[in-house]
Amino acid sequence: xxxxxxxxxxxxxxxxxxxxxxxxxxxxxxxxxxxxxxxxxxxxxxxxxxxxxxxxxxxxxxxxxxxxxxxxxxxxxxxxxxxxxxxxxxxxxxxxxxxxxxxxxxxxxxxxxxxxxxxxxxxxxxxxxxxxxxxxxxxxx
Amino acid sequence: xxxxxxxxxxxxxxxxxxxxxxxxxxxxxxxxxxxxxxxxxxxxxxxxxxxxxxxxxxxxxxxxxxxxxxxxxxxxxxxxxxxxxxxxxxxxxxxxxxxxxxxxxxxxxxxxxxxxxxxxx
Numbered sequence: 588x589x590x591x592x593x594x595x596x597x598x599x600x601x602x603x604x605x606x607x608x609x610x611x612x613x614x615x616x617x618x619x620x621x622x623x624x625x626x627x628x629x630x631x632x633x634x635x636x637x638x639x640x641x642x643x644x645x646x647x648x649x650x651x652x653x654x655x656x657x658x659x660x661x662x663x664x665x666x667x668x669x670x671x672x673x674x675x676x677x678x679x680x681x682x683x684x685x686x687x688x689x690x691x692x693x694x695x696x697x698x699x700x701x702x703x704x705x706x707x708x709x710x711x712x713x714x715x716x717x718x719x720x721x722x723x724x725x726x727x728x
Numbered sequence: 729x730x731x732x733x734x735x736x737x738x739x740x741x742x743x744x745x746x747x748x749x750x751x752x753x754x755x756x757x758x759x760x761x762x763x764x765x766x767x768x769x770x771x772x773x774x775x776x777x778x779x780x781x782x783x784x785x786x787x788x789x790x791x792x793x794x795x796x797x798x799x800x801x802x803x804x805x806x807x808x809x810x811x812x813x814x815x816x817x818x819x820x821x822x823x824x825x826x827x828x829x830x831x832x833x834x835x836x837x838x839x840x841x842x843x844x845x846x847x848x849x
Binding site: 594595598601602605609612 | 797803804807808811814815
């Protein structure tokens with residue numbers, strides 16, 4: 588008898604959208620408010636794990652084809668490259684810069700290279716935590 | 729201005745804590761997992777919602793700060809807490825946790841028996 592999971596599936600679809608939006612908000616707020624790459628990556632992981640719990644692992648793998656070990660490696664690479672970028676421009680390693688730029692539709696926006704470092708942190712956190720949980724949930728991998 | 733904000737928020741938060749207390753008393757007093765889930769999900773959801781609405785109103789009135797995170801939290805708790813109770817009750821029923829003796833009717837049991845009969849035939 589096939590179990591009828593329609594309530595769990597429907598609410599998971601709605602709730603995962605809210606969780607992903609909130610994790611992007613936490614990531615973007617990290618410069619001036621509580622938040623940042625680490626907590627943004629962890630909440631994104633929570634959304635992905637919720638999808639894995641409500642649906643089966645193969646369905647999510649097919650619809651979200653990400654190699655999480657590669658994602659973790661890519662995050663560390665991005666973080667190291669932002670450090671090297673400071674060296675290339677003749678400053679110290681990991682020197683950060685920022686500027687105020689007029690972006691259409693958003694107005695005057697402060698763009699900082701610290702965001703690039705935070706993107707690397709977020710990718711590393713997502714890749715590490717999801718691959719830990721996937722590898723302890725599956726014995727055949 | 730600030731005093732009215734404190735009164736309104738205080739009423740909401742006090743009502744929310746009272747409802748949460750009633751929920752906790754229900755968890756202690758009720759006999760089996762299904763009635764306890766009934767007490768734990770509905771009234772504590774309402775209690776948390778009331779506390780969050782009080783906080784939201786306090787910051788809107790006293791500081792003019794409209795917190796979208798509190799709105800998101802209200803929607804999220806309202807959406808997910810009943811579903812968590814549903815999933816827990818369903819897992820309990822499928823692992824054959826008995827109902828309390830005072831419950832009169834178990835319609836789902838008849839349904840499961842009919843299903844298993846059809847599968848056997």
